Amino acid sequence: MPREQIIISTDFTDAPGARFRVDGDKSGEEFYEELLEPKFLKAKEIGGKLFIDLDNTWGYASSFISGSFGLLSARHGAEQALKHLKFKSDDEPLLIKKINDEIEHPNKICTT
């Protein structure tokens, strides 16, 4: 299956930040606008998957996950997001489940 890929630690940062751009550098919103949405749309267009490697960072705040994946779900729908995203997280195995939970029930801040 054709696929796009993002390795967060090298393509974005090894220290993901907060939710919005105004909160500081490397926010979830910045990640969403610069990488996640464009690559997600490409993967959707070719009917493939967007592979996201979450390893080798200092860890993810819930605000970052909500500001990026929650926003993606709010804008493009949970079903589409889950269909076209594939994650790898050896450092934090429960993170994938947490992200899927966020996609299925995006934070209210993302939907407004």
Added chain:
Amino acid sequence: MHNLIKFTIISLLLIAGIIIGLFIDNIPYITMESEVGVGDIANFILVLLVAILIPVLLNPLLDNQRYTKDFLIDEIRGCLDQLKGIKTIIDNCNIQNQTKKEDKRKILSRITYFDLQIASLIKQLQPSFKKPSINMRESLYEECRDYWKDTTGGELMNAKFKINNSFCKNHDTAFLKIDSHLKKCIHEINHF
């Protein structure tokens, strides 16, 4: 194939029993007092069985379960220590009225490690107590997720944010919730 072998062994044992019985009947080395009743024989066999079954079969089984439970409880203690470490960093930042970028990174990486510990605990509960631990495994994930959301879902990672009394108070609530849940798990594991 396995059943055939089992059947053959049982049949051979039965035949051997009958032959030995016939021999003992014909060559009466073992004689039985006529006053000994069936109840006495049954009692004797029961005592023999209990004497063999408890030390040979039951004790190792109970010992193994205790060892597994102690091991899981140690794992939970490790999780509790990790949580205390996170609380110490947060409390120190508040007391010193200073929150450096490194402190936030430390908090995040410790939460990541805590997550790893919980994931490992969930994995280890499965082989030994698959059925009785179904609810515990699910609740461990939920509590871990809620703690992560409560601690890192707000302003913590905002560049200008400094840990203050209000943040500490909210963290204390989240900390106590997961701390008491983990301690409850220790009691539940002891009752598996």
